[in-house]
Amino acid sequence: MNRRFEPEAFARDADLAHTLKAVGVECHGFNASLLAKPGTVLSGAGKPYRVFTPFMKALLQTLPERPATPAPDTVIVPAGPDSDDIDAWALHPSSPDWSQGFDWTPGEAGATAVLSVFIKNALGDYAVGRDIPGRRSTSRLSPHLHFGEISPRSLVWAVRASASQGHVAPAQADKFIAEIVWREFSAHLLHQFPFMSERAFRPEFDAMPWRRDPEGLTAWKSGMTGYPLVDAGMRELWATGWMHNRVRMVVASFLVKHLFIDWREGEAWFWDTLVDADLASNVQNWQWVAGSGADAAPYFRIFNPVTQGEKFDPAGHYVRRWIPELRALPDRWLHAPWTAPGTVLSEAGVKLGYTYPRPIVDHSQARARALEALKVVSSRSRDGEQNGVFMREGIVRP
């Protein structure tokens, strides 16, 4: 069997292997879901890496210089009970069919097709293109990777081959491989520090005085915060089950820092709605944005949703696609409609508070509130480091 390394799946597989062994059945576990087995990439001191770059360097050295083993031509299938017909399970949603906007062909053939299109059309400009949500410039392989429909090793091999044949610059392939390694870093961290799916990786952040704000949370989930880039992202997620990475960072930062709502609320919503929902990547990225994770963004770096929109969606392709009520607003005001003169708004058919919400928080005030809370946490952190109480080690599994 192919191994999975999330804490529950890991324990389940160990139980299964144990039970099979007890009845005399040999059981072999293989690692196809990750580039390296968690626990095998350790620092010189034999400890898990907590910083990404040295982890990546060490991991890439372990990769074999050959492609992934091809699938066998035939598989001997043991005689067993009849299988159900999967269509008889009626898994596809029908009343209503909320999956209409979902753009995936599950399975290995779907994954391979997506990879070829990506290598042909987007890999050559990946380092820059990956930040532009209005373009199809990332691979969209995340659900295929999550469900084991394509292996990370075959991806690394394919993009390296494209670079060595001169189709793309090696730096573009390396950037893509670095993203695959972020996935790997998340999986290794969760395996080694299983508490991080529920608690802050840096424990001093567990003392953060999060707000309870059901109305703010609902506005965020439904794409009605009044900040166009945030709302576009949340609507893309709801309609398609996927959201662009740059926008995931912006919406996550907005929830945690502008609304000051616990990152676990956002993580739970992503878990319910993403087609690529993956415990390790989801938890690690939420904690990265919140500042509480391993090698995380500093807490005081607060994304400004307006300038992020102006920088990464300057012509408004992304916002206009997901927020039709703002389509006619000129680019200049698209990412901050409340700053537009009344005549501009009425010519664009926008009536703030009616056709599109006013901002539910003021950026500067929200920023000041978040920074104030940080002061408390960082002073605890210093105290904790002095007397050692916050230096909790995770469990390192074999």
Ligand SMILES: Cc1cc2nc3c(=O)[nH]c(=O)nc-3n(C[C@H](O)[C@H](O)[C@H](O)COP(=O)(O)OP(=O)(O)OC[C@H]3O[C@@H](n4cnc5c(N)ncnc54)[C@H](O)[C@@H]3O)c2cc1C
């Ligand atoms: C708050 C937040 C939550 C996230 N939750 C998830 C999640 O549940 N599942 C998930 O697969 N990704 C998650 N990501 C990471 C990232 O957004 C997606 O992997 C990426 O957007 C998927 O699109 P893609 O396949 O086109 O990516 P590409 O840019 O084509 O990258 C290729 C692959 O690299 C991996 N990758 C890229 N970026 C990251 C990253 N930051 N962290 C981990 N792996 C990465 C993914 O497996 C991805 O498929 C999250 C990011 C944020 C900021």
